[in-house]
Amino acid sequence: MPVPRTHSALQLLRQAIGGHRGWPQFWRSPEPKPAYDVVIIGGGGHGLATAYYLASKHGIRNVALLEKGWIGGGNTGRNTTIVRSNYFYPQSTDLYDHSLRLYEGLSHELNINLMLSQMGILTLANSRHDVEMLQRWSNAIQVQGIACEWLEPEQVQAEVPALDVFGMRYPVKGAFMQRRGGTARHDAVAWGYARGASQLGVDIIQNCEVSGFEISDNRVRAVHTNRGTIRTDKVGIAVAGHSTVLATLAGFKLPLSSMTLQAYVSEPVKPALDRVINSPMVHAYISQSDRGEMVMGAGADAYFSYGQRGNLPPLEDGVRSILEMFPRFSRLKMMRQWGGVVDISPDTSPIIGKTPVTGMYINCGWGTGGFKAIPAGGDLLAATIAHDKPHPLAEPFCLDRFRTGRLVDEGAAAGVSH
Amino acid sequence: MLQIDCPWCGRRDEDEFTCGGQSHIERPALGCSDEQWGDYLFARINPKGLSLERWRHTYGCRQWFNMARDTVSHRILAIYGMTDPVPVLPEARA
Numbered sequence: 438m439p440v441p442r443t444h445s446a447l448q449l450l451r452q453a454i455g456g457h458r459g460w461p462q463f464w465r466s467p468e469p470k471p472a473y474d475v476v477i478i479g480g481g482g483h484g485l486a487t488a489y490y491l492a493s494k495h496g497i498r499n500v501a502l503l504e505k506g507w508i509g510g511g512n513t514g515r516n517t518t519i520v521r522s523n524y525f526y527p528q529s530t531d532l533y534d535h536s537l538r539l540y541e542g543l544s545h546e547l548n549i550n551l552m553l554s555q556m557g558i559l560t561l562a563n564s565r566h567d568v569e570m571l572q573r574w575s576n577a578i579q580v581q582g583i584a585c586e587w588l589e590p591e592q593v594q595a596e597v598p599a600l601d602v603f604g605m606r607y608p609v610k611g612a613f614m615q616r617r618g619g620t621a622r623h624d625a626v627a628w629g630y631a632r633g634a635s636q637l638g639v640d641i642i643q644n645c646e647v648s649g650f651e652i653s654d655n656r657v658r659a660v661h662t663n664r665g666t667i668r669t670d671k672v673g674i675a676v677a678g679h680s681t682v683l684a685t686l687a688g689f690k691l692p693l694s695s696m697t698l699q700a701y702v703s704e705p706v707k708p709a710l711d712r713v714i715n716s717p718m719v720h721a722y723i724s725q726s727d728r729g730e731m732v733m734g735a736g737a738d739a740y741f742s743y744g745q746r747g748n749l750p751p752l753e754d755g756v757r758s759i760l761e762m763f764p765r766f767s768r769l770k771m772m773r774q775w776g777g778v779v780d781i782s783p784d785t786s787p788i789i790g791k792t793p794v795t796g797m798y799i800n801c802g803w804g805t806g807g808f809k810a811i812p813a814g815g816d817l818l819a820a821t822i823a824h825d826k827p828h829p830l831a832e833p834f835c836l837d838r839f840r841t842g843r844l845v846d847e848g849a850a851a852g853v854s855h
Numbered sequence: 856m857l858q859i860d861c862p863w864c865g866r867r868d869e870d871e872f873t874c875g876g877q878s879h880i881e882r883p884a885l886g887c888s889d890e891q892w893g894d895y896l897f898a899r900i901n902p903k904g905l906s907l908e909r910w911r912h913t914y915g916c917r918q919w920f921n922m923a924r925d926t927v928s929h930r931i932l933a934i935y936g937m938t939d940p941v942p943v944l945p946e947a948r949a
Contacts, residue, residue: 681901692897694876695926740874743903743927749856750870783897840893 480504486815509627515777539812558618678778699747705729
């Protein structure tokens, strides 16, 4: 089902003549109906993508999407916008490359410029041991059909002139590069999916917080919200850091820990960095946005938090790590800093699929790497809801793996936050 | 920045400490089911609000202790010994 084209060059010309007063709203804001076929909880990228794919791929259009705040205001608006598919295990590469491939066609599909910039992502080795681990990692990915290449230090310097390749305390010994990696505009992802879903009939209901579920015979019957009770027999949950809160309301357990992940940007400057740089050793990553800001991030904060704000010590650590790689950025002023509540799973792999409650499905556990996975997370959750059985790509990421022990331990394999 | 009252060293900055996760987890009997064992290893309360946690003064005395803390405000509500019962917390939002 194609999305109607309400935005085009002709429309732009027409609206310019009319003083830009007649633009249609991107998505409708209806009152909630008493009942829906499917209710999606969470108006971030994953929830919006789920609603969109339910309508566009599976023809399920009597769908409500409930968001307690405003859409894209959680982690979708609080990340470093990096997209890549350089994971280690085949299950993960299949999943994340599915996502990256969807991203590659998404601007066209949603008729919105996602500013997908596949500038390439470099993962740096700073020791002989890093070299061995990263070559193993990069070889594993290539065997799985994901193009990436090994760069010697001189080649790294040629790719990234601003990087202090030879002057660091632990000089760069090499790097592997995935050229299809890069960044995308996070707000456009949320707005594009929201508009697409809304045009296909999905009701996007903001400022609507879920307070409980009606469950009988272990089957979900209704969702209680601050805007009334909505009857449904299928619920999809995509609420990242608040997954445990909703699971507790529904009466099942999750293996998640909610932590803060911070990101920060400098004042905008002229183009100085046209690759995404990630260093597992100092554990920090940086790219330059199209507006010129240096966008930086590091590891999650050190203790559990639902605070949506960062603590100072990890921020100082992150900035120190960036300056170790790029001493020339030391006089940049920091402009903004923010934090999101991320849901870290024990194997740092996501959970997508059924829950112990019949008719209730979940997409969570993306931890510090949910943005890159938005199209896949939505696609797989939608397929799982529509067919009431896990999508083949989602099967390894079922909740049951924490009972059977079939973990997808990316945390141990790749050794860096995702 | 939290300032944490180490029971042995007194008040220090948070970056001297390591959070060791949820406290008071009891290991089930060895004959338990896979589900109970999975829950023991992986399921966590992950509360929004009052959280009972193990902490270690890693860059100090290296001793473990328990902390009751609010995960929204980050306010520390109590600090108590590893084997002590959970203290009465009048201000906790349970």
